[in-house]
Amino acid sequence: MDATKLIHHPYQAPGGFQAVVPGVHKASTVIFENTAALKTRQWKDKSGYTYGLHGTPTTFVLEERLATLEGGLQTLLAPSGLSALALVNMACLRAGDDVLIPDNAYAPNKDFARGELAQWGISHRFYDPMDATALAGMITERTRLLWLEAAGSVTLEFPDLLGLLNVARAHPKLVTALDNTWGAGLAFDAFDLDLPDKGGSRGVDISVHALTKYPSGGGDVLMGSVTTRDEHLHLQMKMTHMRLGLGVGANDAELVLRGLPSLPLRYAAHDAATRQIAQWLSTRPEVSRVLHPALPASPGHAHWAQLCKAAGGLVSVVFDGARYSPERVDAFVDALRLFKIGYSWGGPMSLVVPYGLRGMRQFGELAGQADGTLVRFAIGLEEVSDLLADLEQALSALA
Known part of the structure; x- marks a missing residue:
């Protein structure tokens, strides 16, 4: 077999090919x-x-x-x-x-x-x-x-x-x-x-x-x-x-x-699910604060409402350090089954990461808060009812 013919083969595929992708x-x-x-x-x-x-x-x-x-x-x-x-x-x-x-x-x-x-x-x-x-x-x-x-x-x-x-x-x-x-x-x-x-x-x-x-x-x-x-x-x-x-x-x-x-469809699904979960988290006695732009109590909500049509798939919660140690919050995160521990967001799988509040912010309502743990959730495309059940069972680990 002639290697030159393989490298310099004269055939050119015809133009005009079009496809969805x-x-x-x-x-x-x-x-x-x-x-x-x-x-x-x-x-x-x-x-x-x-x-x-x-x-x-x-x-x-x-x-x-x-x-x-x-x-x-x-x-x-x-x-x-x-x-x-x-x-x-x-x-x-x-x-x-x-x-x-x-x-x-x-x-x-x-x-x-x-x-x-x-x-x-x-x-x-x-x-x-x-x-x-x-x-x-x-x-x-x-x-x-x-x-x-x-x-x-x-x-x-x-x-x-x-x-x-x-x-x-x-x-x-x-x-x-x-x-x-x-x-x-x-x-x-x-x-x-x-x-x-x-x-x-x-x-x-x-x-x-x-x-x-x-x-x-x-x-x-x-x-x-x-x-x-x-x-x-x-x-x-x-x-x-x-x-x-x-x-x-x-x-x-x-x-x-x-x-x-599929981006607009997926973004809308992330958004709708996250709003439901944010509202549910707001009712939980274990949670000191829920951070989500579409919630009226979240910092900057009025600015969000002035400009935005959606709020994406992220929601964060704050656990009071006087009530729950970082170790207990970590136990809550470890107890989650559908939420996997990992950075990033926007994919089909829900994710979770805990953050210490000490020194996180110089300005705003969390500035100077040395105690407490913030947990960020990235809501995926699972059934909302399944995610809520997972959160509920894991919260028992805080006791």
């Missing part, structure tokens, strides 16, 4: 028809293909669909949600700049500021996301990036997004970036928020999404995205993206593409 194109090397194409073909505007890292038909399709989902115009893919957050930081900030991060942001984003950004001469400060007035006094001529997160990580406070953005718009050089993983592009439109004081609708500059969660829907893929509406800002992100060598595998892109059509 987009094709999976895998490539590092992309073949050019001639040297003129090699020298002139452009990848920055998606008019052609030059190298697998810069895009294939599969990744281009995913990027375009995600841009539509989030209400943006351009999207870049990253290997994880955290790498997407890091990309925004590195593309927007230089030595001597300052970044403001909400107190209740995703902890690894805060750690990136404490570690890498600090080493590069970039300062950071944490602000109270519920107090837009206080934010106004923190922005300086060095502040170049304002992070937003809705709802807050773990504690699920819903920030005063409109107030925070109204403050930010008074500073034209300030870029606003939202971690929009919780909202999934469905709870609210991050790029089209009503800002009446500015004479029209305007939202964030950048929306970052951990596609690992709801868009994937299977708990089996890591990916992130960065979506923008401004062409110049997009190119700024894209060039940093290229220089860092960020890329995603075709099979991972395939998994997210497969999950996108």
Whole structure:
């Protein structure tokens, strides 16, 4: 058998093939028809293909669909949600700049500021996301990036997004970036928020999404995205993206593409189940507090009600440390059978993680609370009655 004939086989499949699911194109090397194409073909505007890292038909399709989902115009893919957050930081900030991060942001984003950004001469400060007035006094001529997160990580406070953005718009050089993983592009439109004081609708500059969660829907893929509406800002992100060598595998892109059509249905199911469970948890004497944006007593509920149509699949509860030790709360978590212990959310299986409250927040109602344990539940797609029965039997472990 001639190896050359196997490698350079003349057969080309006919064009025109279409199916429900987009094709999976895998490539590092992309073949050019001639040297003129090699020298002139452009990848920055998606008019052609030059190298697998810069895009294939599969990744281009995913990027375009995600841009539509989030209400943006351009999207870049990253290997994880955290790498997407890091990309925004590195593309927007230089030595001597300052970044403001909400107190209740995703902890690894805060750690990136404490570690890498600090080493590069970039300062950071944490602000109270519920107090837009206080934010106004923190922005300086060095502040170049304002992070937003809705709802807050773990504690699920819903920030005063409109107030925070109204403050930010008074500073034209300030870029606003939202971690929009919780909202999934469905709870609210991050790029089209009503800002009446500015004479029209305007939202964030950048929306970052951990596609690992709801868009994937299977708990089996890591990916992130960065979506923008401004062409110049997009190119700024894209060039940093290229220089860092960020890329995603075709099979991972395939998994997210497969999950996108059912995303609205799954998100609605997570949302409906979580509201039922949050209401039930509110009636339990063992629970000191239930944190869920759709509950009137949850921090930021009025801000959520002003903007949102849904509340996703996360709910957290607080157990009073004077009544229940961390060991007893751990026993409750260990006693759960359907809820599995693990990070992340958005998949079919319900998950649970306990967190110590000591030092968790600088601002807000949980600040300074040294005692107690917070337990976050990620509600999956099981029958709600089965999940409630599991919670009820496990609560007996607190006795």
